[in-house]
Amino acid sequence: xxxxxxxxxxxxxxxxxxxxxxxxxxxxxxxxxxxxxxxxxxxxxxxxxxxxxxxxxxxxxxxxxxxxxxxxxxxxxxxxxxxxxxxxxxxxxxxxxxxxxxxxxxxxxxxxxxxxxxxxxxxxxxxxxxxxxxxxxxxxxxxxxxxxxxxxxxxxxxxxxxxxxxxxxxxxxxxxxxxxxxxxxxxxxxxxxxxxxxxxxxxxxxxxxxxxxxxxxxxxxxxxxxxxxxxxxxxxxxxxxxxxxxxxxxxxxxxxxxxxxxxxxxxxxxxxxxxxxxxxxxxxxxxxxxxxxxxxxxxxxxxxxxxxxxxxxxxxxxxxxx
Ligand code: SF4
Numbered sequence: 001x002x003x004x005x006x007x008x009x010x011x012x013x014x015x016x017x018x019x020x021x022x023x024x025x026x027x028x029x030x031x032x033x034x035x036x037x038x039x040x041x042x043x044x045x046x047x048x049x050x051x052x053x054x055x056x057x058x059x060x061x062x063x064x065x066x067x068x069x070x071x072x073x074x075x076x077x078x079x080x081x082x083x084x085x086x087x088x089x090x091x092x093x094x095x096x097x098x099x100x101x102x103x104x105x106x107x108x109x110x111x112x113x114x115x116x117x118x119x120x121x122x123x124x125x126x127x128x129x130x131x132x133x134x135x136x137x138x139x140x141x142x143x144x145x146x147x148x149x150x151x152x153x154x155x156x157x158x159x160x161x162x163x164x165x166x167x168x169x170x171x172x173x174x175x176x177x178x179x180x181x182x183x184x185x186x187x188x189x190x191x192x193x194x195x196x197x198x199x200x201x202x203x204x205x206x207x208x209x210x211x212x213x214x215x216x217x218x219x220x221x222x223x224x225x226x227x228x229x230x231x232x233x234x235x236x237x238x239x240x241x242x243x244x245x246x247x248x249x250x251x252x253x254x255x256x257x258x259x260x261x262x263x264x265x266x267x268x269x270x271x272x273x274x275x276x277x278x279x280x281x282x283x284x285x286x287x288x289x290x291x292x293x294x295x296x297x298x299x300x301x302x303x304x305x306x307x308x309x310x311x312x313x314x315x316x317x318x319x320x321x322x
Contacts, residue, residue: 003037003073004175004207005061010034010070012056016282028281030056031067032231035308038175043201043208045222045239047215047254049278053231054211058177061209062096063087075174092122095168099180101160105152111163112148118170137166140203142196158189162196169200179211194221215258219243227251230279230289237314247316250274250290288319296320 011034013027030053038044046054059065061072063079072079074090082090098104105114115134119125125133135145141162152160161181168176178197182190198221201208212218218225219239226236227248235248246252253272260266276293279285285292288301300319308315309322316322 002040004040004075005038005209006071006073007034007036007038007057007061008071008073010057010060010072011068012053012060012065013068026282029231029284030281031060032281032284033070034231034233036226036233036236038207038209039224040174040207041201041205042223043210043221045218045225046209046211046228047213047218047225048228049254050213051278051281052228053281054228055179056231057228058096058179058209058211062094062177063091092171093174094177095171095173095175096177096179097161097164097168097181099183101157101164101184102152104164105160105167107152109151110148111150111152111155114152114163115148115167115170118167122171133170134166137170140169140200141166142192156189157185158193161185161193165196165200169204172204173206175207175209177209177211180213181210182217183212183214190217197221215255219258227254230284231281232289233308233315233317234290235314235316235318236308237316241312242314245312247311247314247321248290248318249294249296249320288317290318 010031012031013029015024016026016028017023018025034057048054060067067080074093079090112134115137116130119130119133134148138145138148143159143162147155147159155163182193185193194217200206210218210221222239224237225239225242227234227250229250235242235246235251242251243255243258246255253274256270256272260269274293279289279292287303287305291297291301294301306317306319306322308317311321
């Protein structure tokens with residue numbers, strides 16, 4: 001598979017200012033030297049505790065914020081070097097759906113206006129063409145045309161998230177970033193939404209970056225998974241392989257928390273508890289950033305930072321595996 005997006009040594013540091021002179025007293029290292037590919041047609045799941053930098057990485061890929069260092073390639077073009085006109089064109093190809101649809105849908109606009117706005121702004125289309133297109137999209141995301149004349153507050157959470165998805169799809173993007181898209185929904189609606197997302201991807205060959213702290217959801221939807229820890233990738237590989245046999249000690253502990261529906265198997269599986277807290281992104285530990293919490297820590301881990309290395313058909317950032 002070829003890469004649709006390649007993130008290379010990406011860093012995003014936010015300055016911490018203090019005092020009367022607003023002097024920079026330090027940096028929040030939200031994304032710290034991340035390298036990963038999102039392959040065409042795949043769903044890459046991104047998991048990790050909250051505050052681990054997942055959303056900051058997504059915001060860099062969406063060009064909502066500029067990285068501090070590193071590069072992002074989209075279909076081979078270096079996004080960090082594009083001019084304004086090229087960025088506008090690029091934005092059509094990458095869309096996003098966020099956790100709370102009511103925050104991303106303008107409450108003063110009807111659903112028809114919300115979905116058709118990108119077409120009116122970016123495409124030269126006749127009104128009739130636009131009407132046909134949004135009617136097709138509504139049916140595609142499982143909504144009736146009668147919903148077009150409603151306002152966001154008249155919709156349920158699930159319906160509003162379907163509208164957010166329709167709006168994301170209206171310009172035929174190549175990548176959709178889904179940032180906790182099911183977290184605010186009821187469990188029964190969550191399952192419907194996941195099936196819809198999988199269905200849409202299959203029908204039109206989309207690529208997803210799926211961000212969630214819900215491990216069961218990521219396991220269900222992802223082809224590959226990247227485990228994020230304190231601004232950095234700890235492990236990345238085929239989702240089934242990583243969930244079945246995680247190699248990084250952090251992945252092992254995190255994935256041991258995935259609920260197992262069969263009570264017999266669940267009883268035989270031990271949950272691994274991680275001591276301590278995720279470190280502050282302002283003062284990361286020396287060497288391996290997981291070392292203060294790792295049960296296998298050795299001297300080298302405290303001194304030297306491991307790099308991602310190819311182990312058992314995936315990339316792992318741990319001295320134990322190298
Ligand atoms: Fe643990 Fe060392 Fe591996 Fe870090 S490098 S996860 S401290 S064994």
